[in-house]
Amino acid sequence: MKYRSAKVKLRQQISIVASVIVVLAITSSISIQAINKGEQIATDIAQGADDQNFEQKDLADTTGLWVTGDSVILGIRSKLESKEHVSLVNARVGRQAPELLAAVRVDQVAVPESPVIFNLGNNNALSEQTVIDIFEVVKNQPQIIVVNTAVPRPWREQNNLIISKVSSLYSKVTLINWDRISKDRPELFAPDGIHLSPLGSDVYVDLVLSALIK
Secondary structure (H helix, E strand, O other), X not given: OOOOOHHHHHHHHHHHHHHHHHHHHHOOOOOHHHHHHHHHHHHHHHHHHHHHHHHHHHHHHOOOEEEEEOHHHHHHHHHHHHHOOEEEEEEOOOOOHHHHHHHHHHHHHHOOOOOEEEEOOOOOOOOXXXXXXXXXXXXXXXXXXXXOOOOOOOOHHHHHHXXXXXXXXXXXXXXXXXXXXXXXXXXXXXXXXXXXXXXXXXXXXXXXXXXXXX
């Protein structure tokens, strides 16, 4: 669901106030007090919009982590937040690379100074161009940490080749080879072999934190 912007809300609310004043005038019961009250409401609404804009600016000024991806990222969120300040999390179950690209395009403007952490390749076969497009969006972040895939799916090997190839083109990228690290370690995974066990999420978070440049 898309939320209305502060400016749209402001226009709608001021229109409502104006309508109320007009109705009062038509019924001949308008008074100076009613006009003043309407003006005060409009002023309060405008001030509220200014406050919202200030909060958005505050978010843009933060340098906490920007974390995005799929359900694996959702699974580590709480542990990561308990150890490091996180400015923005945007993750969804089953997210594929084209949707991730759309998400990072929207989110990047809110956290331009944040290190970005994301995973790739779990939910679909990747195209090299989509991966390049994702990296192009985040290339100016102070640090980029990307985690490859260990899913038991036919596309795993090819996806990881693409991720490795594209990652090597960007100097700020740290690639965490989750496929290699988790190999022959079933204790790191839930029974589905994809999502993480409690131990697996501990290891995953520690890898991310170890990769961060302090």
